[in-house]
Amino acid sequence: MCRVVDLQQAVLAKNDLGARRLREELAARGTIAVNLLSSPGSGKTALLEGELTAARERGVPVAALTADLATENDARRLARSGVPVKQVLTDGLCHLEAEMLAGQLDGWLPEGTRLLFVENVGNLVCPASYELGESLRVALASVTEGEDKPLKYPTAFGLANLVVVTKTDIAEAVGFDEAAFRANVQQVNPGVEVLLTSVRGGVGRGELLERALAVHAGEPVHVPVMARRPAQTPLHEHDHEHEHEHEHGHEHEHGHPHPALHL
Amino acid sequence: MHEMSIAMAVVGQVEEAARAAGATAVRSVLLQVGELAGVVPDALGFCFELACADTVLEGCELVTEAVPARARCGPCADEWLVGMPPELSCPVCGTVTAELLTGRELQIVSVRWEDDRVPAATPERTPQER
Ligand SMILES: [Zn+2]
Numbered sequence: 036m037c038r039v040v041d042l043q044q045a046v047l048a049k050n051d052l053g054a055r056r057l058r059e060e061l062a063a064r065g066t067i068a069v070n071l072l073s074s075p076g077s078g079k080t081a082l083l084e085g086e087l088t089a090a091r092e093r094g095v096p097v098a099a100l101t102a103d104l105a106t107e108n109d110a111r112r113l114a115r116s117g118v119p120v121k122q123v124l125t126d127g128l129c130h131l132e133a134e135m136l137a138g139q140l141d142g143w144l145p146e147g148t149r150l151l152f153v154e155n156v157g158n159l160v161c162p163a164s165y166e167l168g169e170s171l172r173v174a175l176a177s178v179t180e181g182e183d184k185p186l187k188y189p190t191a192f193g194l195a196n197l198v199v200v201t202k203t204d205i206a207e208a209v210g211f212d213e214a215a216f217r218a219n220v221q222q223v224n225p226g227v228e229v230l231l232t233s234v235r236g237g238v239g240r241g242e243l244l245e246r247a248l249a250v251h252a253g254e255p256v257h258v259p260v261m262a263r264r265p266a267q268t269p270l271h272e273h274d275h276e277h278e279h280e281h282e283h284g285h286e287h288e289h290g291h292p293h294p295a296l297h298l
Numbered sequence: 299m300h301e302m303s304i305a306m307a308v309v310g311q312v313e314e315a316a317r318a319a320g321a322t323a324v325r326s327v328l329l330q331v332g333e334l335a336g337v338v339p340d341a342l343g344f345c346f347e348l349a350c351a352d353t354v355l356e357g358c359e360l361v362t363e364a365v366p367a368r369a370r371c372g373p374c375a376d377e378w379l380v381g382m383p384p385e386l387s388c389p390v391c392g393t394v395t396a397e398l399l400t401g402r403e404l405q406i407v408s409v410r411w412e413d414d415r416v417p418a419a420t421p422e423r424t425p426q427e428r
Binding site: 038041042043045050128132165190222224225226261263 | 312325329335337369383385386387394397398401402404408410411
């Protein structure tokens, strides 16, 4: 017979669970992860190279994992900083998932690593949906990308704990309107800090490292409005299936609360 | 395009539930997609069809229910539809610590499937359609 069965499962529950486990695992090793999101060409690798070098100079144990659809160019660049670097090829997948990341760390992530920088696949849409067990999520945009980037990619910028602007040395040349950019960031993520950087101009070098270390030290991190949501049902709390047939016009009248809807 | 990953996650979860219940075919899946979930329903529908191939969901219909994003301000209790792109500061008092009530859902609500279970005492009813 044909029947309607309530499942009430969050589609990303499996990833969220994996992310939670990974965060705990990392915490047990004294490590926190920093998830970097940006579009291709935003200068993420150059920025990261500078931060990793700054970390090495200051004797802070860090490591970096860089994800790309193909090629190992980024890893080669980052390795110049002298810290442990690993390349992950996603074979065409547009984002990293928690389990993929977890699987990369065994036997590679050195003991005592304080910060693990994860350079996500260059793409502002897909990676935004997947938590990686990070303690700090950073959305990057270069001044060449336009002030409305946060409005075009509200999930990526709206879920960031910190926003970094890169290539500010050419801001004037490309007519970057900093005030407009800041206003757009605040619209989708009120209260988030915006950090201005320029690798070529030497602006803001080591500041991302500073913020990450503060989080590692237990300083409170900005929680975006979009992240302050009513909790969704975890995957395993639904083993007790509510099975029944519905009648027309009487859906959800069975006193079974809608976990994702509190209207 | 992560809609393929999302579609495969939906199919995987439904398949698991269907197998456990002894379902022989899954006819439809009702999915809530929040305005801020970062998923394009059309792209998802396309991927879903592909992901269903050769599974118990073969030919299954994906029904998506769009959930508008709503936020509430703590201090002034104002509630508003945040729109797209979202306005997440309180439009009344400007407070930046609003709470998002809805809009990030990506939730399998229910499925309609065939199984061989003996019908319950109640007469068979028409399953709901949306
Ligand atoms: Zn208010």
